[in-house]
Amino acid sequence: MLLTVLYIIGITAEAMTGALSAGRRNMDWFGVMLVASATAIGGGTVRDILLGHYPLGWVKHPEFLAITCFAGILTTGLAKWIIKFKGVFLRLDALGLVVFTIIGTNVGLGMGLHPFICVVSGLVTGVFGGLLRDLICRQTPLVLHQELYASISVVAACLYLALLEYGLSTLSTTVITLVVGYTLRMAALRFKWRLPSFQLDSEEALH
Numbered sequence: 001m002l003l004t005v006l007y008i009i010g011i012t013a014e015a016m017t018g019a020l021s022a023g024r025r026n027m028d029w030f031g032v033m034l035v036a037s038a039t040a041i042g043g044g045t046v047r048d049i050l051l052g053h054y055p056l057g058w059v060k061h062p063e064f065l066a067i068t069c070f071a072g073i074l075t076t077g078l079a080k081w082i083i084k085f086k087g088v089f090l091r092l093d094a095l096g097l098v099v100f101t102i103i104g105t106n107v108g109l110g111m112g113l114h115p116f117i118c119v120v121s122g123l124v125t126g127v128f129g130g131l132l133r134d135l136i137c138r139q140t141p142l143v144l145h146q147e148l149y150a151s152i153s154v155v156a157a158c159l160y161l162a163l164l165e166y167g168l169s170t171l172s173t174t175v176i177t178l179v180v181g182y183t184l185r186m187a188a189l190r191f192k193w194r195l196p197s198f199q200l201d202s203e204e205a206l207h
Contacts, residue, residue: 002171002175003099003174006095006096006178007103009092009095010040010095010099011041011064011071013093014039014093015037015040015069015075016036016071016072016074016082016089017039017133018037018039018040018072018129018133019032019035019071019073019075019076019079020082020083021035021039021133021139022034022035022036022072023076024137025137032073032075033069033072033073034136035072035133035136035137036068036072037058037065037068038129038132038136039129039132040067040129041057041058041064041068042133043104043124043126043132044058044103044129045057045058046124046128047121047124047125047128051107051113051117053107053111091186094181094182094185094186094189095182097149097181097185098152098156098185100122100129100153101122101125101160101181102122102156102177103125104121104122104125104157105118105122105125105160109164115161118157118161119154119157122154122156122157123153123154123157126150126153127143131143146194147188147192147193148184148185148195149185152181152185153181155180155181156177156184159176159181160174160177
């Protein structure tokens with residue numbers, strides 16, 4: 001129940017941020033709904049296709065697709081207000097990242113997959129929505145060069161699996177993972193934590 005409530009909050013917030021990206025590209029309402037939905041539920045869709053987990057999440061629960069489309073259209077009228085409360089959406093995004101990661105990890109567990117694949121399942125669920133948004137909007141994926149994001153998804157998935165293996169209840173494991181993952185993400189934003197970047201001069205690459 002906790003994850004379901006947080007998931008709905010998460011996809012709503014992600015859909016709104018996706019709609020803002022569509023607005024910056026001057027997309028029509030269809031484009032807004034497409035980008036909003038891709039941002040919010042694209043990660044789970046990619047995960048399900050890769051793992052052969054059917055029916056897809058939004059096919060089984062079409063209300064989730066309806067929520068993302070509605071949130072996207074709603075954003076067109078509330079864009080100025082949403083931008084003003086950017087800090088709130090950053091926090092919701094951090095929470096959503098961990099929630100999506102936990103859900104994705106659980107899907108892998110439910111399919112009886114290897115723990116490593118469960119981590120990948122959580123990672124794909126957590127970050128691929130943002131990747132799809134940026135690719136559709138023709139911009140460099142933020143997850144690849146901004147503060148720690150995908151790394152935190154991996155840490156959250158590993159922590160979740162480790163706590164379950166240790167024998168903690170699902171509820172306790174979920175709460176601890178949410179708190180740790182959220183705290184790490186907010187700390188990464190606050191202190192600009194990033195992975196080392198690889199920079200190769202174009203001229204050097206030719207030699």
